[in-house]
Amino acid sequence: MPEARHLNIATKLTIWACALIAVFFATSAYLFHQVRSDADIASRMVTENHDLDSAIQRMLERLYNVQNNIRRYRILGGDQAAVGFIVEDLTRFGEILNETIKKHPRYADEWKDLTAEYQITLDPANSPGDNLAPDATVRDWTDILEQSLLDNQADMESRLTLLRDAGRHAADVGMYGLIFCLVVGVGGSLLLAWTLNRSLSEVRRGIRDLGTGATPRDVRILSRDELGELALAFNAMAARLRREERMRADFVAMLSHEIRTPLTSVREAVDLVGSGTFGEVNEKQKRFLDIAGQESERLSDLLTRLLSVSRMEAEELHLNPERVDVAGLVESTVERLVPTARAASVTLESEVEPGLAVRADPAHVRQVLTNLAGNGVKFSERGGTVRLIAERSGREVLFSVADDGPGIPVDEQERIFLKYYREPGVRDSIDGAGLGLAIARRIVLAHDGRIWVESEPGRGATFRFTLPAIS
Numbered sequence: 001m002p003e004a005r006h007l008n009i010a011t012k013l014t015i016w017a018c019a020l021i022a023v024f025f026a027t028s029a030y031l032f033h034q035v036r037s038d039a040d041i042a043s044r045m046v047t048e049n050h051d052l053d054s055a056i057q058r059m060l061e062r063l064y065n066v067q068n069n070i071r072r073y074r075i076l077g078g079d080q081a082a083v084g085f086i087v088e089d090l091t092r093f094g095e096i097l098n099e100t101i102k103k104h105p106r107y108a109d110e111w112k113d114l115t116a117e118y119q120i121t122l123d124p125a126n127s128p129g130d131n132l133a134p135d136a137t138v139r140d141w142t143d144i145l146e147q148s149l150l151d152n153q154a155d156m157e158s159r160l161t162l163l164r165d166a167g168r169h170a171a172d173v174g175m176y177g178l179i180f181c182l183v184v185g186v187g188g189s190l191l192l193a194w195t196l197n198r199s200l201s202e203v204r205r206g207i208r209d210l211g212t213g214a215t216p217r218d219v220r221i222l223s224r225d226e227l228g229e230l231a232l233a234f235n236a237m238a239a240r241l242r243r244e245e246r247m248r249a250d251f252v253a254m255l256s257h258e259i260r261t262p263l264t265s266v267r268e269a270v271d272l273v274g275s276g277t278f279g280e281v282n283e284k285q286k287r288f289l290d291i292a293g294q295e296s297e298r299l300s301d302l303l304t305r306l307l308s309v310s311r312m313e314a315e316e317l318h319l320n321p322e323r324v325d326v327a328g329l330v331e332s333t334v335e336r337l338v339p340t341a342r343a344a345s346v347t348l349e350s351e352v353e354p355g356l357a358v359r360a361d362p363a364h365v366r367q368v369l370t371n372l373a374g375n376g377v378k379f380s381e382r383g384g385t386v387r388l389i390a391e392r393s394g395r396e397v398l399f400s401v402a403d404d405g406p407g408i409p410v411d412e413q414e415r416i417f418l419k420y421y422r423e424p425g426v427r428d429s430i431d432g433a434g435l436g437l438a439i440a441r442r443i444v445l446a447h448d449g450r451i452w453v454e455s456e457p458g459r460g461a462t463f464r465f466t467l468p469a470i471s
Contacts, residue, residue: 008225009196016188023184027177034170041159041166048104049156055100056149062093063142070135110148114141199227206234216241263303267296319361319446323470326356326390326397333369334388337377345382348373352390358397358467364443365467369399371436372463376403379461396449396466403462408455416453417441440465 066089073082097115101108199222206219216238221231274281274289281289330350341348358365369388376386384404391398408416417437444451444465455461 012192012225016192020181020184020188023177023180027174030173031170034166038163038166041163045156045159049152049159052100052104052152053149055096056145056152059093059096060142060145060149062089062096063138063145065089066138067135070138107148111144113144195223196227199223199231203227203230203234206238263296263299267293270296319364321359321361324358324360324362324365326358327352329362329366330369330388330390333366333373336370337373340374341377341386344377344380346377346380347385349385350388353392356390356392356397357470359470360447360467368440368443368465369401371440372401375436376401376405379403379405392469393466395469397469399465401463402460404460407457407459408453408461409457413453413455
């Protein structure tokens with residue numbers, strides 16, 4: 001057997017699962033890293049930007065109070081309470097400044113003017129307008145802090161923008177990762193299911209054809225895994241069955257041919273003796289000669305059926321289709337079976353819808369009807385009835401042959417169309433070779449028709465087959 005395996009099913013499933021897991025973990029790792037990065041940015045915003053913003057706001061608030069108390073001192077002409085407030089605000093301002101620089105040392109250089117020696121003049125101004133003017137030192141400090149506040153807010157907005165962009169990118173990556181996982185998961189599942197089912201369908205087709213009794217055919221090898229090996233094994237088995245079938249068919253053909261010649265001589269000898277050519281024949285001798293003649297006819301009929309099956313299996317079934325009147329076909333079949341039916345005390349009835357016609361080979365279709373009706377006569381009890389019915393069914397003509405026999409079990413109804421198969425219940429009580437139904441099935445299928453049986457044990461059987469109708 002040639003080597004077929006390339007990637008087995010387990011390997012294919014492992015590759016598919018690994019691809020799915022790799023995409024899932026890569027996406028999860030990226031999202032985890034992005035969450036950590038966003039958390040760091042958010043932490044810096046809280047510990048740096050927000051804290052610095054709050055400190056600057058408090059320092060600006062103290063400086064605004066100093067400015068207001070300086071104006072108050074000048075307007076009121078030296079209010080000592082205002083001086084106390086100024087000292088208190090400047091002291092608190094210095095504390096906040098030192099604390100902020102300690103937390104954010106990068107502002108030490110930027111705020112060095114705030115920590116330098118300073119002088120605030122509290123002398124009353126020469127004019128009312130000067131009393132309302134801000135102190136130059138406090139104003140410079142305020143400008144520095146306000147600029148720092150703006151810079152800090154700009155830095156916070158930059159980090160917020162970074163967070164927003166990172167969040168959008170993480171959402172996109174997550175969505176694309178999810179889509180890819182779905183594509184790999186669902187698409188891979190469908191692809192694996194399709195490839196496995198395609199290979200299995202081929203093997204099932206071969207097994208189904210084999211079960212119908214037809215000549216086994218090779219199946220296509222569509223994969224290089226265990227299913228491919230199964231297809232290879234099936235093809236090897238089919239090839240062996242075909243060889244054995246050819247050998248059997250050749251043997252049957254040879255045996256039939258070799259037997260037919262001496263059988264013909266025996267029949268002629270029986271006819272000559274029975275006719276009195278070699279002398280007078282008494283009643284007892286004639287009875288035995290008649291029995292010999294009947295057995296010769298039965299053996300000749302069996303040989304004919306064997307040869308028919310062999311020719312059909314060798315694809316030698318040649319059809320000569322023509323327009324056939326269904327009524328005439330059924331009537332001629334009944335006429336041929338009347339002597340057999342009378343001998344078995346069975347009544348033959350026919351019912352044909354007027355105007356029916358089919359395109360078929362009349363000799364072969366008559367053989368199908370003869371085989372089915374003959375089986376009905378054979379299996380019916382004395383006094384029974386066999387009915388031949390033909391009716392229109394859509395674009396087909398439906399033929400039915402019903403009998404009053406013992407019926408066929410459901411589990412046997414498919415097997416009875418196989419060559420040489422006989423239902424066990426009648427195998428020992430009724431003669432036959434199990435070829436009539438196999439021949440009938442092959443002829444019907446060759447006409448693009450269908451054949452089946454409907455039966456229940458004890459209620460007889462109805463064999464039906466269809467042929468394409470013509471107007």
